[in-house]
Amino acid sequence: MAFWTKLEAWYNDYGRTLPWRGIDNPYYIWLSEIILQQTRIEQGRDYYLRFIETFPTVADLATASEEQVLRLWQGLGYYSRARNLHAAAQYIMDECGGRFPDTYDGILRLKGVGRYTAAAIASFAYRLPHPVIDGNVYRFISRLRGIATPIATDAAYREFESLLTQLIDRERPDRFNAALMDFGALQCRPQPDCTACPFADECEALRTGRVDMLPVKAPKAKPKDRWFYYFDLRWRKEGVQYGWMHRRTDNDIWRGLFEFDLMETSQELSPDDLNTAIQHFAQEAYHLSPITFHLSPPYLHQLTHRTIHARFIQAELPQEPVSHPADGMAMTARQMNSVPVPRLIDKYLQSL
Ligand code: SF4
Incomplete structure (x- = not known):
């Protein structure tokens, strides 16, 4: 069975319902993606809801003081994310006539937005066929295909991007990306139950006994x-x-x-x-x-x-x-x- 057919069937049964899913407001999607970088969904959800309530539009965020934004962000850590959000909102108002950029490259120009976030906004808000590649996706795909390239490197990103660009559903890249992320987060977890996996018959890591060896992570520097x-x-x-x-x-x-x-x-x-x-x-x-x-x-x-x-x-x-x-x-x-x-x-x- 084709990759997406199998994945979509799983997603129909187990996909998550999240407040920023099924919407096409690029501002809300951007907020959710920045909040969720380095933050668990359970914690990020409250912050997301508070942000959209306090700053319902990008103009509201742009005209807020940095102190207000940082105060609302307090407790999430990585405060450069909040400062970048604020600066990018001002850039959208001043340089883009208040319109959220609607191309992958335009989104990538926003301060604090990297390839992953740009792909998420482009696909969820505008249905542009850019695959999202986060830690969950790296884990799932590296195991499925037996890829041992150390993740979170430029080489790995290019390799996974090229592979997923061939697989992505070009009609519904938003659904495809959401399913991919959910599958990595819920099914192909660090300690997965492979007996319940629809990809068990074709998973390279399972076939070769390398489930707990993939993905390969580059060594971390000591704090x-x-x-x-x-x-x-x-x-x-x-x-x-x-x-x-x-x-x-x-x-x-x-x-x-x-x-x-x-x-x-x-x-x-x-x-x-x-x-x-x-x-x-x-x-x-x-x-x-x-x-x-x-x-x-x-x-x-x-x-x-x-x-x-x-x-x-x-x-x-x-x-x-x-x-x-x-x-x-x-x-x-x-x-x-x-x-x-x-x-x-x-x-x-x-x-x-
Ligand atoms: S069989 Fe196991 S390791 Fe392979 S994709 Fe499924 S859950 Fe992940």
């Missing part, structure tokens, strides 16, 4: 360790407690999000060295004489390429320091809870 010591200094003015936060502006993780003043070190500090470093920082940055502080328990925050080891240095000051190490603003606890912050800082604030 780099970073040590963050945050100064959470508080003081009272007219009975209200204030602290200081600034926005991260460097080309680094969490750009655009708020944080406390940071002392970063290249290794973990011993208690004595930490005490010396804190006193030195307090004097240099805030012009404070020796301070009495409380040290929070350690926080471990795992990002894909970084492991963050964080401590929060808490101190009550009689008044606001005369200087701060970075441009920022005095905030009440309530304000701190309303600006976009990394999940690490959010966890800390919630623990107070």
